[in-house]
Amino acid sequence: MPMEIHWDDLQDIGEEGRGRVEERLRRLVAQHDDVLFIRIVGRTSEHHRHGGREVHITAHAKGKDITASRSGADLTLALHDAVDAFAHELRHLRERRSARPPERSPGPGDSA
Numbered sequence: 001m002p003m004e005i006h007w008d009d010l011q012d013i014g015e016e017g018r019g020r021v022e023e024r025l026r027r028l029v030a031q032h033d034d035v036l037f038i039r040i041v042g043r044t045s046e047h048h049r050h051g052g053r054e055v056h057i058t059a060h061a062k063g064k065d066i067t068a069s070r071s072g073a074d075l076t077l078a079l080h081d082a083v084d085a086f087a088h089e090l091r092h093l094r095e096r097r098s099a100r101p102p103e104r105s106p107g108p109g110d111s112a
Contacts, residue, residue, distance in 0.1 A: 003035055010042040010055075012075050021083055028087055032094070034061045042079070045071045055082040059090075066090055 005022050007013075013021075021040070029035040038059045045052035054071040055078045068085035072078040 003029055004037040006037065006039045008039065008041040010040060010075070010079070012042070013079060017076060017079075021079060024083060025086075028090055034094075035066075035090070036060045036062065040079070040082075042075055053078050055079045057082050057086045059086070061090070061093060064093060066093060 003026065005025060007018065010018075025038055036059075038057060041056045041058075043054050043056075045054040052071055052073055053075040054069060055075070056067065056069045059066045066086065066089045068082050068089050070078050070081035070085055072081060
């Protein structure tokens with residue numbers, strides 16, 4: 001099943017910019033099948049009343065939600081920074097999962 005990317009309130013980002021972001025996100029998840037969908041939301045920041053913009057990225061990765069948010073005066077810069085933060089969070093999740101294999105409960109026929 002291909003990963004879905006949903007964009008909300010980011011009309012200021014052109015098709016070319018969206019294409020670059022989507023390509024980067026797809027490369028991040030290409031070797032794994034853990035990310036099911038990504039939602040990218042932009043809005044005016046409540047913390048910066050002088051034109052600040054926030055970008056929130058939320059992804060569902062098989063049992064775990066990953067979120068990353070960044071703000072900045074420029075929407076494109078906030079989006080770039082949010083994608084960087086998302087990449088960091090995704091790497092961190094995968095490192096934790098590989099360092100601690102999931103525990104398996106004994107099934108029928110397994111000796112205790």
